[in-house]
Amino acid sequence: MLPNTSFITRVQSDAPGTAEAIAEVLSKLVPEDLALIILFVGEGHDLDVIEQALAPVTRQTQIIGCTTAGEIGAGGYLEGQIVAMGLPRSLFRVATGHLSNLRQFGPEAARDLAFELRAEVTFSTADWANEVAFLLSDGLSLMEDQLVWALSEALGQSPLVGGSAGDGLSFGKTFVLHDGRFLTDAAVLALLRTPCRVTAFRFDHLEPTDHRMVVTDADPAQRLVRGINGMPAGPEYARILGKDPQQLSPFIFAANPVVSKIGDDHHVLAIQRVEPDGTLRFFSAIEPGLVLRLAQSTDLEAHLERELNRLAPKGETPAILACDCILRRLEAENTQSAHRISRLLDRFGVTGFNTYGEQFNLVHVNQTFTGLAFYPPDDDTDALANSDFTAHLVKTRADA
Incomplete structure (x- = not known):
């Protein structure tokens, strides 16, 4: 078992009722001083109920998310749950925005949004060197290829990672979440600036x-x-x-x-x-x-373990935010390896969702495991001495 040194909050609920599930998730998130909450909502939940529960929280914390084709959290592969990741304000500056009417997509609007969000996080934390973009898009919009091309032009050297929202295996309607509202035919973009080391990754077997x-x-x-x-x-x-x-x-x-x-x-x-x-x-x-x-x-389980170990050199445990294609999960189920892969995802503390597609810089792809690995700041950064961060890390380790 890798040591749990995660400084990022991850919670989930398997409560069958939507009101109970979102209340349980928020009860663990709201007490934290979070810059961003990323919410992954499993199939079958009432999105109106979630919107009502999120309304008071959006006044203090930015929230993005999407519906899924399956969730990933404690225990590995999940189904029908609500899973969340929270990024602490002491270590992250976040700017978010969304694009509507993707089917009438115009690249200028995407570029303008990326420029605007980059300016917002850069000017507020110019001394924090690491910047990444996280994208969630309507998985049935058919527009991810054009979207990532336009966004990457404006993002420059900042890595872009993301996933396409899902609807189980129904392929009926998918939603992204921004500012407490679920949107279809839309995409939400988050720009993150942090002193933490961040690795953007994409691999397949x-x-x-x-x-x-x-x-x-x-x-x-x-x-x-x-x-x-x-x-x-x-x-x-x-x-x-x-x-x-x-x-x-x-x-x-x-x-x-x-x-x-x-x-x-x-x-x-x-x-x-x-x-x-x-x-x-x-x-x-x-x-x-x-x-x-x-x-x-090739061997899906062995390949995944090898790649996750590469993200955790010398036993260092990152907080991993993952976009994992639904076809990988179907392959795992079809080869009777889903339980073993779930244990592997759980062991490495992966949080994320099963997608209808993944985005990595300029390309929209499928059947990959794509995401971001967050590491604590180096010892010589000012943020590590930040008392809020130190208290948060001590509390997280004590709860582990």
Whole structure:
């Protein structure tokens, strides 16, 4: 077991009623002096009830969040819970904003928002060197590709990490949360400035194979692929796998993803579902002419443990905020490794959610484990001597 030195608050509730669950979460968060609360809301909760409970809290603390395709907290993989992470005011300056009407997306509005938020946190804490951006977006808006490109232009060298909100496996309607209100067709951006060391990370356990296929007919705006190798997309994908087209399911897609390869790097382009006409709907934009490769999974559990250990050198335990693709969770469930992976996520103190897609700097991808690892400030920073921070850290260790 890694030592628990986390200085960031993480709470959750498995209460079946929404009012009881959000009350339990807020009872543990409100007494803390927090700059930001990040809330992940599991499927089935009453969002109106949550909005009412959050109303008095938003006057003192900024709150963002989203609905999920599953949650991650104490115990690992969770379902139908409310999970939260709180960032202490003594160590974080935060500016948040949101973009509405994503389906009528204009890059100027995204760039303006990023510039505005950067200016707000930079001028208030110019002596705090580390800055990152965290993005939550409507997972059914189909606009994440354009959104991250525009935001990254304005963010410069500041890393951008995020996830697409979910709706379980229903794919009905997803919501993001800003200023105590749940919004659809929207995205919320948080700029964080801190003396803490922060590592932005993205990894996957997939290896491209030599099995190639060419997208011959596609509608990028709708993320639809109609043709592969000049044949109807669904049946051709099934043929390449040696499957009957009727067997195609989320579990098959999770186990048999496709990637685009650029140099030594690859980007996972995951399939969401097969439409009745045999068209494949993807989680990200696909262009005609794109060469795809079938990918094969390595050991998901072993790979995750190796990568999490890299984030915790010499036993140092970061607070990890994670956006974990729902397809990874489906693969874990399909291979009977979900319980072991849950123990691993719990051991490393991961907080986060299962997504419909992940964002990392300029790209929107799928089937990755993407996030931010927060480490306490170095010993020689002024913040470590801050009495509020010291008291917070001592209290957290005492409660562990």
